[in-house]
Amino acid sequence: MSQLALVIDLNVCVGCHACVTSCKEWNTSGLAGYLSDKRPYDKDPTGTFFNRVQSFEIGQFPKTEMVHFPKSCLHCEEPPCVPVCPTGASYKREEDGIVLVDYDKCIGCKYCSWACPYGARELDEHQKVMKKCTLCVDRIYDQSIVEDERKPSCVLSCPTSARLFGDVHDPDSDVSEKIREQGGYQLMPEWGTKPANHYLPRRKTSLTIHHDELVRADNPLKKEEQLPQPDFDDPSLDDVTSW
Amino acid sequence: MKKLHYQEIEGNSSKFFLLVGILGCIILFALGATYYMEHHGHHVTGMTNQVVWGMPHVFAIFLIICASGALNIASIGTVFGKSMYKPLARLSCLLALALLAGGLAVLVLDLGRPDRLIVAMTYYNFKSIFAWNIYLYTGFFAIVIVYIWTMMDRTVSKYYKIAGTTAFIWRLALTTGTGSIFGFLVARQAYDAAIMAPMFIVMSFSFGLAAFLLVLMFSYQWTERELGDKVVIRLKNLLGVFVAGVMYFVIAKHLTNLYATEHHAVEAFILSDGGMITKLFWIVQLGLGSILPLILLYSPKTANSRNAIISACSLILVGGIAQVYVILIGGQLFPLQLFPGMEVSSSFFDGVVNTYSPTPAEILLGLGGIALSLIIVTFAVKFLKFLPVSLADDVVDPHHS
Numbered sequence: 001m002s003q004l005a006l007v008i009d010l011n012v013c014v015g016c017h018a019c020v021t022s023c024k025e026w027n028t029s030g031l032a033g034y035l036s037d038k039r040p041y042d043k044d045p046t047g048t049f050f051n052r053v054q055s056f057e058i059g060q061f062p063k064t065e066m067v068h069f070p071k072s073c074l075h076c077e078e079p080p081c082v083p084v085c086p087t088g089a090s091y092k093r094e095e096d097g098i099v100l101v102d103y104d105k106c107i108g109c110k111y112c113s114w115a116c117p118y119g120a121r122e123l124d125e126h127q128k129v130m131k132k133c134t135l136c137v138d139r140i141y142d143q144s145i146v147e148d149e150r151k152p153s154c155v156l157s158c159p160t161s162a163r164l165f166g167d168v169h170d171p172d173s174d175v176s177e178k179i180r181e182q183g184g185y186q187l188m189p190e191w192g193t194k195p196a197n198h199y200l201p202r203r204k205t206s207l208t209i210h211h212d213e214l215v216r217a218d219n220p221l222k223k224e225e226q227l228p229q230p231d232f233d234d235p236s237l238d239d240v241t242s243w
Numbered sequence: 244m245k246k247l248h249y250q251e252i253e254g255n256s257s258k259f260f261l262l263v264g265i266l267g268c269i270i271l272f273a274l275g276a277t278y279y280m281e282h283h284g285h286h287v288t289g290m291t292n293q294v295v296w297g298m299p300h301v302f303a304i305f306l307i308i309c310a311s312g313a314l315n316i317a318s319i320g321t322v323f324g325k326s327m328y329k330p331l332a333r334l335s336c337l338l339a340l341a342l343l344a345g346g347l348a349v350l351v352l353d354l355g356r357p358d359r360l361i362v363a364m365t366y367y368n369f370k371s372i373f374a375w376n377i378y379l380y381t382g383f384f385a386i387v388i389v390y391i392w393t394m395m396d397r398t399v400s401k402y403y404k405i406a407g408t409t410a411f412i413w414r415l416a417l418t419t420g421t422g423s424i425f426g427f428l429v430a431r432q433a434y435d436a437a438i439m440a441p442m443f444i445v446m447s448f449s450f451g452l453a454a455f456l457l458v459l460m461f462s463y464q465w466t467e468r469e470l471g472d473k474v475v476i477r478l479k480n481l482l483g484v485f486v487a488g489v490m491y492f493v494i495a496k497h498l499t500n501l502y503a504t505e506h507h508a509v510e511a512f513i514l515s516d517g518g519m520i521t522k523l524f525w526i527v528q529l530g531l532g533s534i535l536p537l538i539l540l541y542s543p544k545t546a547n548s549r550n551a552i553i554s555a556c557s558l559i560l561v562g563g564i565a566q567v568y569v570i571l572i573g574g575q576l577f578p579l580q581l582f583p584g585m586e587v588s589s590s591f592f593d594g595v596v597n598t599y600s601p602t603p604a605e606i607l608l609g610l611g612g613i614a615l616s617l618i619i620v621t622f623a624v625k626f627l628k629f630l631p632v633s634l635a636d637d638v639v640d641p642h643h644s
Binding site for chain 2: 036038046054056066080083084085086087088089102105106107108109111113114115116117118119121123125126128129132187188190191220
C-alpha cells in the first residue's frame with residue numbers, strides 16, 4: 001500500500017504562508033470547500049484552514065531563533081481520529097493512505113477533534129462538519145491538469161520548495177530519500193499514530209576558521225597594500241583602476 | 244402495613260400550571276437559542292477549534308449521568324431485594340428516562356448537524372465509543388420502558404426481576420460508556436485514565452439520587468401527599484455515602500496523576516493555576532458540592548431537616564455540574580502537548596491555555612434539557628400511575644427482607 005504524504009523542510013521554510021493561502025484558495029473553491037470565514041479582516045477573525053504555519057521562537061532572548069512550523073493533517077498510518085468517528089465519516093483510504101472526511105456522513109459531533117493529538121481538525125463554522133487537509137485529493141489525480149502540477153496546492157506554491165510530496169512507502173521516492181538522508185522525523189511518534197507527514201530538521205552549517213587562515217601567509221606578491229589606490233573621483237577604467 | 248396504592252396526580256392546581264408554564268418557557272427559550280446557534284453557526288457560541296465541546300455538552304453529560312443514577316433506586320429494590328425501595332421504583336425509572344431524554348435532546352441539538360441524526364442511526368463504526376453509546380442510550384430507553392411495564396402490568400410481572408436486573412447491568416454499561424468517552428481519549432493530558440468509567444458510575448449514583456430525592460420531595464410536597472421520614476432519611480444517608488464515594492474517586496484520580504511527572508502540568512492547571520477552573524474545582528465541586536452537603540446530611544443539627552436535605556441535594560447537583568465542567572472544559576483548556584518537555588508558544592494556540600466563555604444561548608440550551616426532563620416527569624405523573632398515594636412510614640416497609 002502506498003502512503004502519500006508531505007515532507008516539510010524546516011530548514012528552508014521561511015514562514016511566508018504561501019502554502020496557507022494557496023491551500024485555502026484551491027480548497028475553498030474545490031470539492032473540499034467551502035472553507036468559511038467569519039470576520040476575516042476584522043478583530044478576532046475566525047475561519048477554517050487545512051494548513052497553518054505556526055511560528056515558534058526558540059531559546060531565550062537574545063539567543064533566539066524563529067522556526068516556522070507548517071502543520072496540517074499528518075495522514076497518520078494509525079489515525080486516532082478514524083476509530084472514534086461514530087458514523088465512519090472519517091476514514092483512511094486503502095489505496096493511497098489519505099485520511100479523509102465524508103462530509104455527508106459527518107454529524108458534527110467533534111469527537112475526532114478530541115482524539116487528534118495534533119490539533120489538525122477544524123469544524124467549519126457554517127457547514128458544521130469537520131474538515132481537514134485532503135492532500136488535494138481532487139487535484140493530484142485530475143487527468144486534466146498537466147502531470148507536473150498534479151501535486152497538492154501548498155507544494156506547488158512554496159517559494160523555497162520546503163514542501164515535498166510523494167509516497168513515503170516507496171523507498172526510491174524523492175520524499176523517502178529526503179527522510180532517509182536528511183534525518184526526517186515524525187511529530188510525536190510516541191503516540192504510536194505513525195504520522196505519514198515528516199519534517200526535515202533545521203540543519204546548521206558551522207565552520208571553524210582559525211585566525212591564521214585569514215592571513216595569506218604565502219602571498220606571492222606581498223605587495224598588495226602597495227598597489228595604487230586612485231582617488232575615488234579619478235576617472236577610471238574598469239579592470240584597470242578599480243581594485 | 245397499609246397497602247400501597249399508586250395514583251395519578253390531579254394536575255389542575257395553579258401550582259401545576261405555573262410549573263408547566265415556567266418549564267415550557269425555558270424549553271421555548273432553549274429552542275430559540277438552538278435556532279440562533281444553528282442559523283448563525285458555531286462562531287456565535289463560545290466554542291472554538293480548541294474548545295470543541297462547551298456548555299451544552301456539560302449539561303448533556305451531566306443529565307445522562309443523572310439518568311443512569313436515578314435508576315438506581317429501582318435497582319436497589321429489584322436487584323438487591325430491598326423492599327423499602329420498591330414503591331419508589333416507578334418514579335425512579337420515569338426520572339431516569341426523562342433525564343436521559345433531556346440530556347440526549349441537548350446533545351443532539353448541539354451536534355454540528357442535528358439534521359443528520361438519521362445518519363448516526365444508519366451508519367455505525369463499531370470501533371467508536373460514540374457509536375456504542377448510541378446503542379447504549381436507545382437500549383436504555385427500551386429496557387427501562389419494559390421494566391416499567393413489568394411493574395405496572397400484573398400480567399407480565401413475572402418478568403419484573405429479569406427486567407430490573409437487565410436494566411441495572413445496562414445502566415452500568417451506559418455510564419461506563421459515558422465515562423469512556425474521556426477514558427479512551429489518549430490525545431489529551433487530562434483524560435486517558437481507566438478510572439474515568441468507575442468514577443462516572445459513582446458520580447451517577449450521587450447525582451442521580453440527589454435529583455431523585457429533590458423530585459420526590461417536591462412532588463409529594465406540592466401534591467400534599469404524605470412522605471414519611473423513613474424513606475427520606477434512608478435515601479439521604481445513602482446519598483451521603485455516594486457523595487463520599489465521588490470524593491474518593493476524585494482524590495484517587497488526582498493523586499495518581501500527581502505521582503506521574505508527565506501529568507504535573509495539567510494537574511497544576513486544574514488544582515492551582517487554572518483560574519475559573521481551579522475555583523470551580525475547590526469551591527464549587529469540593530466545597531459546596533461535596534463537603535457542605537456531607538455536613539448537612541450527617542450533622543446531628545441538620546440531619547433530620549427536610550430543608551437541609553433539599554439544600555444538600557441542590558448543592559450536590561450544582562457541584563456535579565461544576566465537576567463535569569472541570570472535567571470537560573478544564574481538559575480542553577489545557578493545551579495539546581506537541582513538543583513534550585518544551586516550553587512552547589507559537590502564533591497559533593500552542594502552549595497557550597485556551598479560553599472559553601459560555602454564551603447565554605449555550606446555557607439556555609442546557610437549561611432547556613433540564614426543563615424538558617422535568618416537564619416529562621410532570622406530565623407522566625399526571626397521566627400515569629407513577630407516584631404512590633402515600634409514602635408514610637407505616638406504608639413503606641423499613642425492615643427489608
